[in-house]
Amino acid sequence: KRLAVFVSGGGSNFRAIHGAALRGELNANVVALVTDKPGCGGAEHARDSGIPVVVFPNSKSAPEGVSTDELLNTLRELRVDFILLAGYLKLIPVELVQAYPRSILNIHPSLLPAFGGKGYYGLKVHKAVIASGARYSGPTVHFVDEHYDTGRTLAQRVVPVLANDTPEQLATRVLHEEHQVYVDAVTALCDDRIVWREDGVPLIRSRT
Numbered sequence: 168k169r170l171a172v173f174v175s176g177g178g179s180n181f182r183a184i185h186g187a188a189l190r191g192e193l194n195a196n197v198v199a200l201v202t203d204k205p206g207c208g209g210a211e212h213a214r215d216s217g218i219p220v221v222v223f224p225n226s227k228s229a230p231e232g233v234s235t236d237e238l239l240n241t242l243r244e245l246r247v248d249f250i251l252l253a254g255y256l257k258l259i260p261v262e263l264v265q266a267y268p269r270s271i272l273n274i275h276p277s278l279l280p281a282f283g284g285k286g287y288y289g290l291k292v293h294k295a296v297i298a299s300g301a302r303y304s305g306p307t308v309h310f311v312d313e314h315y316d317t318g319r320t321l322a323q324r325v326v327p328v329l330a331n332d333t334p335e336q337l338a339t340r341v342l343h344e345e346h347q348v349y350v351d352a353v354t355a356l357c358d359d360r361i362v363w364r365e366d367g368v369p370l371i372r373s374r375t
């Protein structure tokens with residue numbers, strides 16, 4: 168399968184997925200890196216790896232980069248099957264959501280629907296989890312709809328919140344699990360092992 172990964176930051180999830188693909192553990196190739204931040208670590212890693220970087224400012228006022236229509240054309244030309252958001256901070260345009268039904272995933276660093284939505288990104292998520300007194304947190308992989316963090320959950324991992332955790336410590340523990348759960352979920356997606364339950368819940372079928 169052919170993947171486009173959308174990144175705004177360091178891109179450790181992107182690197183985990185790209186690495187799994189290079190090692191043949193994931194039946195896919197990353198064929199494009201789409202970013203609103205051309206100088207971010209994820210975009211640099213893509214350039215170093217020979218992956219085309221598409222600058223998509225995803226904002227009407229930004230002069231540089233491609234429009235939503237141009238991005239859609241590029242993704243079609245590259246024959247992209249699935250879109251993976253990995254630390255991508257902007258909302259995906261509805262045109263993209265409609266063009267790729269059940270084909271866009273995101274990873275979020277909390278157990279959704281807790282601590283999700285527009286204001287919850289980066290360390291803010293982990294600060295709020297600690298402040299709430301929750302004993303467990305962990306990443307959620309979910310399908311993307313036209314809102315922040317509300318699409319159907321595909322996979323989650325539980326991570327303990329320790330008594331004296333700082334947001335940074337919790338973030339590190341969660342990020343470690345993110346890399347594994349995202350690679351596992353994308354592997355299932357690329358192997359056509361997602362089964363949609365009648366009520367719209369996606370399930371991962373184990374390898375037979």
Ligand code: GRF
Nearest residue numbers: 177178179180254274275276
């Ligand atoms: C991760 O915590 C992810 O859950 C969130 O943004 C962060 C991205 O990290 N959406 P990285 O850029 O993949 O290292």
